[in-house]
Amino acid sequence: MISIETLLKKAPYSLTSSEKAELYSTELTRLTRAHYNDCLDYKTILDSMQFDLANDHPAEALPFLPVRMFKDFDLKSIPDDAVHKTMTSSGTTGQSVSKIFLDKATASNQTKVLARIMSDLIGPKRLPMLVIDAKSTVKDRKSFSARGAGILGFSMFGRDVTFALDDNMELDIPTVEAFCAKYAGQDTFLFGFTSIIYQHFIQALQNSKLNINLQAATLLHGGGWKKLEDIAVDNECYKAQLLECAGIGKVHNYYGMVEQTGSIFTECSAGHLHCSIFSDLIIRDKNMLAAPVGETGLVQLVSLLPQSYPGHSILTEDIGVIIGEDDCVCGRKGKHFRILGRAKKAEVRGCSDTYGS
Amino acid sequence: MGAAILMAPEEYMNLETELELLAGSLSLETKGKIPFDASVCSFLSDLSNLLMRDKVAKTLNDVTAFAFWCRKANIHQLKDLHLGPHIRIGRGMAFHISPGNVPINAFYSFAFGLLAGNGNIVRLPSKVGTSIDVVIKAINLLFEQKQYSHLAHENAFVRYDHKGIATDQLSLKCDTRIIWGGDSTIATIRKSPIAARTQEITFADRYSFAVLDADTIEKLSDSELNQQAINFYNDTLQMDQNACSSPHLMVWLNGNNNSAKERFWKALDTYTLKRYQLEAVQSVDRYTRLLAGFITGPEQHHISDISAPLQRVKLKTLPKNIDSLRGIYGLFYEYDSITLSEVAHIVNSKYQTVSYLGIDKSTLADFVINNRLKGIDRIVPVGEALNMNILWDGYNILNELSRIIDVR
Numbered sequence: 001m002i003s004i005e006t007l008l009k010k011a012p013y014s015l016t017s018s019e020k021a022e023l024y025s026t027e028l029t030r031l032t033r034a035h036y037n038d039c040l041d042y043k044t045i046l047d048s049m050q051f052d053l054a055n056d057h058p059a060e061a062l063p064f065l066p067v068r069m070f071k072d073f074d075l076k077s078i079p080d081d082a083v084h085k086t087m088t089s090s091g092t093t094g095q096s097v098s099k100i101f102l103d104k105a106t107a108s109n110q111t112k113v114l115a116r117i118m119s120d121l122i123g124p125k126r127l128p129m130l131v132i133d134a135k136s137t138v139k140d141r142k143s144f145s146a147r148g149a150g151i152l153g154f155s156m157f158g159r160d161v162t163f164a165l166d167d168n169m170e171l172d173i174p175t176v177e178a179f180c181a182k183y184a185g186q187d188t189f190l191f192g193f194t195s196i197i198y199q200h201f202i203q204a205l206q207n208s209k210l211n212i213n214l215q216a217a218t219l220l221h222g223g224g225w226k227k228l229e230d231i232a233v234d235n236e237c238y239k240a241q242l243l244e245c246a247g248i249g250k251v252h253n254y255y256g257m258v259e260q261t262g263s264i265f266t267e268c269s270a271g272h273l274h275c276s277i278f279s280d281l282i283i284r285d286k287n288m289l290a291a292p293v294g295e296t297g298l299v300q301l302v303s304l305l306p307q308s309y310p311g312h313s314i315l316t317e318d319i320g321v322i323i324g325e326d327d328c329v330c331g332r333k334g335k336h337f338r339i340l341g342r343a344k345k346a347e348v349r350g351c352s353d354t355y356g357s
Numbered sequence: 358m359g360a361a362i363l364m365a366p367e368e369y370m371n372l373e374t375e376l377e378l379l380a381g382s383l384s385l386e387t388k389g390k391i392p393f394d395a396s397v398c399s400f401l402s403d404l405s406n407l408l409m410r411d412k413v414a415k416t417l418n419d420v421t422a423f424a425f426w427c428r429k430a431n432i433h434q435l436k437d438l439h440l441g442p443h444i445r446i447g448r449g450m451a452f453h454i455s456p457g458n459v460p461i462n463a464f465y466s467f468a469f470g471l472l473a474g475n476g477n478i479v480r481l482p483s484k485v486g487t488s489i490d491v492v493i494k495a496i497n498l499l500f501e502q503k504q505y506s507h508l509a510h511e512n513a514f515v516r517y518d519h520k521g522i523a524t525d526q527l528s529l530k531c532d533t534r535i536i537w538g539g540d541s542t543i544a545t546i547r548k549s550p551i552a553a554r555t556q557e558i559t560f561a562d563r564y565s566f567a568v569l570d571a572d573t574i575e576k577l578s579d580s581e582l583n584q585q586a587i588n589f590y591n592d593t594l595q596m597d598q599n600a601c602s603s604p605h606l607m608v609w610l611n612g613n614n615n616s617a618k619e620r621f622w623k624a625l626d627t628y629t630l631k632r633y634q635l636e637a638v639q640s641v642d643r644y645t646r647l648l649a650g651f652i653t654g655p656e657q658h659h660i661s662d663i664s665a666p667l668q669r670v671k672l673k674t675l676p677k678n679i680d681s682l683r684g685i686y687g688l689f690y691e692y693d694s695i696t697l698s699e700v701a702h703i704v705n706s707k708y709q710t711v712s713y714l715g716i717d718k719s720t721l722a723d724f725v726i727n728n729r730l731k732g733i734d735r736i737v738p739v740g741e742a743l744n745m746n747i748l749w750d751g752y753n754i755l756n757e758l759s760r761i762i763d764v765r
Contacts (some may be wrong), residue, residue: 048656048659050658344638
């Protein structure tokens with residue numbers, strides 16, 4: 001058994017496909033057995049499927065849970081008193097949210113892994129940080145919304161953490177100007193959610209006559225493109241606008257979800273999302289068969305981190321495609337991929353409730 | 358003060374602006390007439406002819422079935438079958454809230470209303486669908502004909518946002534309100550009161566199952582088997598297993614005859630692969646439903662590989678709350694039974710249709726009566742589970758939509 005500690009000593013994009021396949025077969029099978037023993041609902045699922053736990057399986061042959069299962073059930077592999085914190089996914093009012101139960105060890109591993117991935121992106125030192133959000137988003141530390149948790153999580157890689165928006169989500173111009181002046185020419189770290197940056201930062205800057213320069217900044221953003229797709233803003237257009245309105249040239253998207261916090265996927269200079277050594281991605285076709293490189297399908301995420309809840313192998317409702325493995329021009333090993341958005345809702349037939357339709 | 362001169366009350370004006378009228382005209386004060394009025398019968402038969410000739414309609418299973426149902430011969434047959442000994446007259450204005458997801462039922466509901474002698478206001482789902490468009494187009498063509506102008510005046514197909522006052526206004530004015538459910542739709546609509554004398558028919562969430570005899574399947578010829586597979590497909594996957602009358606559970610008699618069961622599944626598999634398109638998001642829904650069912654349901658045995666086109670789950674026991682377990686998009690729950698009486702304990706008032714293959718229908722009727730079951734109001738051969746008819750959910754809809762004049 002390889003510990004997370006051992007992996008933390010390795011460069012985060014250093015395993016070749018065969019090394020990774022072997023490691024993941026062993027480790028994910030081990031996690032599957034552990035959750036089978038410690039989570040009754042998970043055991044029921046595997047028993048119903050008569051899943052063979054005696055042998056190790058390749059990652060793609062192991063059971064996986066749809067992310068919605070974390071909304072409908074409280075899935076945890078630890079006793080209640082070992083729950084260190086509970087993460088919830090963002091969900092619009094009325095929608096159910098995922099509940100992810102973390103013990104101290106899992107939470108700590110998430111932080112360490114995130115630190116490894118981040119140091120690859122912005123270097124090992126903490127940088128002055130500008131959060132493109134309002135401080136009020138993180139005020140209530142007891143309820144970790146995905147947005148709040150994201151900001152808090154990433155704030156660890158910054159210093160002099162400054163919020164660019166006021167509590168009304170308006171661009172706080174004096175604060176932003178002061179930040180730019182204070183750190184002129186220095187490396188800084190900018191973080192926020194894709195759509196919030198667009199709506200409250202890019203558009204606000206475009207509408208104001210403000211001229212700010214964050215040329216040396218690295219901007220990391222995530223949370224999905226849904227809202228921007230609706231107004232036809234793609235990644236390229238997004239980057240071009242950030243360069244134009246704030247001089248930000250280093251813009252990196254990240255992909256990740258609260259169900260597997262920590263093992264995020266970041267975008268390289270070539271514009272591809274990358275799997276680190278701590279997690280991997282499998283594409284499944286609509287018959288749930290693992291799909292080869294280049295084929296579009298449902299995104300399944302596997303991670304070595306989840307010990308306190310059976311979320312080491314989850315099926316999302318996102319559609320993606322693996323571009324290649326170990327062969328990105330940026331030099332990173334591992335799979336690199338693209339996310340194409342949410343799987344399209346199909347028209348439902350039958351006489352279920354649809355008065356609201 | 359010009360506005361005050363207008364005759365229409367303010368609400369009525371609001372109502373008209375809130376509604377999108379797709380066919381006919383809004384008449385809130387319609388009076389009833391005798392059931393199976395000659396002009397109504399000829400209207401439906403003309404509608405049938407129009408749809409049968411329509412190129413687009415021909416490609417739509419649901420429209421074709423509706424066109425076939427309202428053909429002249431069938432309407433006449435319905436009259437003989439369902440008109441009782443009493444003198445009847447339509448109640449007046451029937452307000453139909455049609456289901457969002459079985460679009461064609463809006464027109465069955467309308468036809469029932471017409472045949473019973475009513476004027477009708479039918480709320481169509483806001484979602485545009487080919488089936489609805491095709492039938493509405495045909496109805497509009499007929500409404501333009503002089504002989505049907507009185508029907509055009511007394512009937513309307515409308516769309517409106519459910520948040521507005523339209524449901525309130527139409528509910529207050531109607532003589533019968535027909536709600537094609539789900540339970541939560543019914544609860545929502547019921548917030549809008551109806552008059553004391555107004556009759557209400559609700560089609561709530563129902564649960565249905567199939568009883569199949571494995572030994573009978575063993576004896577079927579290949580072509581008979583394939584036909585039964587098609588029939589079963591039409592009862593289930595044709596509507597993604599979402600219809601209330603689709604069997605949600607398959608009870609096998611002589612279920613230990615595994616080779617016969619396999620034979621049936623293989624035939625269904627083959628047909629499904631030819632006909633059924635599963636989208637990625639549906640595949641996730643199905644898989645989620647499967648896994649959630651393992652947790653919430655009784656002990657189960659997942660027979661199929663997760664990539665198989667049909668997902669079979671064998672239930673090891675049959676608890677009372679089995680109606681909470683429902684397959685979708687090719688997920689099927691099976692239970693092996695020795696005798697029919699083994700399943701009596703699960704039947705509650707939610708149970709609607711039993712579709713059968715290889716078992717005598719009178720045995721099934723006796724099963725309901727002898728066990729004094731609260732549910733099951735349809736017993737039909739496999740292949741007819743979705744066939745809409747005047748007798749539905751235990752109602753004779755024609756009777757509900759008309760009133761008796763008791764003459765002594």
